[in-house]
Amino acid sequence: MNKLDRAIGMVFPAWAERRAAARTEAARHEAVQNLLSGYGKGYGRHGASQTKKSMVMWQTDVGDADVDIHDNLERLRARARDLHMGSDIVAAAHKGLRTNIVGTGLRLKPAFDSKYLKLSKKDEERLRDSIYREWSMWAETTRCDAAGLNDFYELQSLAFLSTLMSGDVFALMPMLPRKHSVYDLRINLIEADRCHTPEAMALLNSERIQSGVEVDADGMVVAYHFSNRHPGSDRVAVSPHEWVRVEKYGELTGRLNVIHLFEAERPGQRRGIPIISPIIESLKQLDQYTEAELMAAVIAAMYTVFVKSPAEDDDYMHGMEEPETDNQYQEPIPGTGGSNVKMGRGAIVYLDP
Known part of the structure; x- marks a missing residue:
């Protein structure tokens, strides 16, 4: 003052x-x-505004790929697979993408420098046919599959579908000698859930190992950790997990041991997310809405007649005989002693006076 x-x-x-x-x-x-002047310039008046009514309640934190993605993968996979198994829209979308993108699969087309090899046209055709013949002996049979179930082209389709559903998939390429097999190379597809960080290593080396993917000091992926059983298997309760560390490249030859199929969206991201992750909530609500509409249509289509008798005389029903309750339209509801009947198409339910 x-x-x-x-x-x-x-x-x-x-x-x-x-x-x-x-x-x-x-x-x-x-x-x-x-x-307010600090929030009213540039993006502060738009996407970063903290004063607009549509933005004032939208408060979100900044997280890296580990926090935003890896910590939520288990629940994302479970919900994405549940929608795939129970929602016709999701299943059709996944399989439609598989058909349109993979189709019959990648085919071998031998290519080599015939001029450098000094091959004539006839020798070039002979070598190309020989390469394709050898490839067909391995790829067009189920011997290329470690499980012995699919050929090489079916494995491509399975791997792509699993990537859409779970976010990523792993392909191991071990050398497994077997009878009546010309080549020992096998493809072993591993579902995403089996690649996880062992509990013993989660606390000791959490910076290097995230979601089963191990990196070196430079951030390069060097190994993957796989469990011998799926975490959702019933056999897990009988015997504990056994973890195997598989190096991405062979130590002696540098040969690629693990192929990791996924689409990265952020730097530092080591695992993929299901393709429907951003719209899981909308798809679930749409599935519930569709189910409710179908049920309403089914109930409306059941033209059920309820007849109330005017007297206690069971023999007098205005010329209508009481239907049997063991037919396909009116069956006794289990647990009710046969006194109640369920609705059915064109069913007639007789009521007491």
């Missing part, structure tokens, strides 16, 4: 009080304007 305010306060106290209140209100308004 300056000298003028003190002088006014001695002569006109009420006026001095109003001056002080006005000065306080002006200072508060200036402070608010200064505060």
